[in-house]
Every structure is written in C-alpha cells, then in structure tokens.
Amino acid sequence: MVEHQGRSNRFEEQAFRVDMRAAIGVAQVEASNRGSSTIEAEHLLLGFLFDRTSPATQALAAAGLTYETFDAALRAEREQTLAAIGIQLPDPSRLVATRPAARQLRFGASSREIWENGMRSFRSRRARAQRPTPTDFVSAILATELGTVPRALVHTGLDRNALLAALGTVSTTSG
C-alpha cells in the first residue's frame, strides 16, 4: 500500500494497519474504561504492552516493564499526585458511569505529540521500512519528558534509559 507523505497519518488513520490495529483498539478501550474522554499517551502504551507477543513488548518485559507494572504505576501516580494537594480519590463506586463507545473517543494532545515524535524518529533513522513501526511509537512514548507517562515510569522504579536501550535491540524491520 502506497503511503502519501503529504497527507496527515495520525493514529486514527493507522488503525487499519494490521500491526497497529490491535494496540490502537486496546488503547481506545483503556481510555474508555478509565473514564477518559480522550486517548492519551499512557493509553497508547497500555495498548502496545497488551500484546505480549510483540517484539517491543518482549524486550520491555525483559527490562521489567509490562502491562501490569505500568497499570499499577499509573494508579500509584494518580493517587500520589492528588494526595499531594490533599485529595483522596473517592470510592470507585462513585465514579461509575455509562461510557461512550470506545471507538468514538478522539486522540488527545499527548497522543498527537507521540505521533509527531514517532514519525520524526522514523524519518531520522532513514529506515528502509516504508513506514514507522510500533516500536517507533513505543520509543516515543517512553522518551516523553513531561506528563503522566514519565511520572508513572518513576513509580515503576525502572530506569527509562535502560528501557529505551532495550527497545533499541528490537529489529527495525520486524518491530
């Protein structure tokens, strides 16, 4: 399939790709389940980590980052962030609500940034591959400087540079 470089290739339009479809689908459901109105970088990472068979996920698991550890870290980050200003999360039963269909959710600001950074690193690699791989986007997510993802990664106790190095070992053609 020919990719038109001039046309925007945002995550919405990538959902048809076999290697991206599942991760984006999971990201949509994660955002919906967590009561978010947009799909953010942390949801994308959960989406990519959900497939235990992918090369990127396996490399990260070997370095200590899994869906479960990141999920726990996200929860810990939220609790600590709110506790720091005196807010204790209410009982989850008070936050139960009907969610809009997951597929209706839009991609938020942090997703757009991941998209741009992933595309930039793909182009700078002068890769022989026609298009960016999931690994490009997972790297972009882990390389985020500010916001929920790096804050949650602090809670994992893992060294972010070690995680990025683990991803660097993933083949750029298969990953």
Add this chain to the structure above:
Amino acid sequence: MPPITPAPTGDTADDLAAVNALRELADQLEDAAVERALREGWSWAQIAAALGVTRQAVHKKHLRRVEQANIDLRRRNG
C-alpha cells in the same frame, strides 16, 4: 531566557499534574453524578442548577452518552 528541560516531577510539575488529575476526576465525577441524578428522577434543569451551568450545556455534554444507558429520559420536565 535559554530553554530549560524541567523534570517531570517536582513542586511545579506536581502542581501542573495535579490540575490534569483534578480535571480528569471532575469529568468522571460529573459523568457519574449526572447519571445517578437522572436515575433518581432529577430533571435536566435541576441537574444544571446543581452543577452551576445551563440546561443546554448539560444536555449537550451528557445526552448522547446517557441515551445508551438504561434510563427513561422521556417526559422529563426541562
């Protein structure tokens, strides 16, 4: 000023993150409380008054979402 690279944690970053977390929490609490109010029989106008917004705003934000829930939305004043 030359550009700086702030750390993701620290007093200022923590407060900014708290704003983000509060917005998320406020949205979730609003979704849940509006739905509970509707199930208890509140009218849209009453929900709007309690929220401090217009009835139109509540409608616009929540109608589509709660239509998918099992709530009788007919014959509801305002």
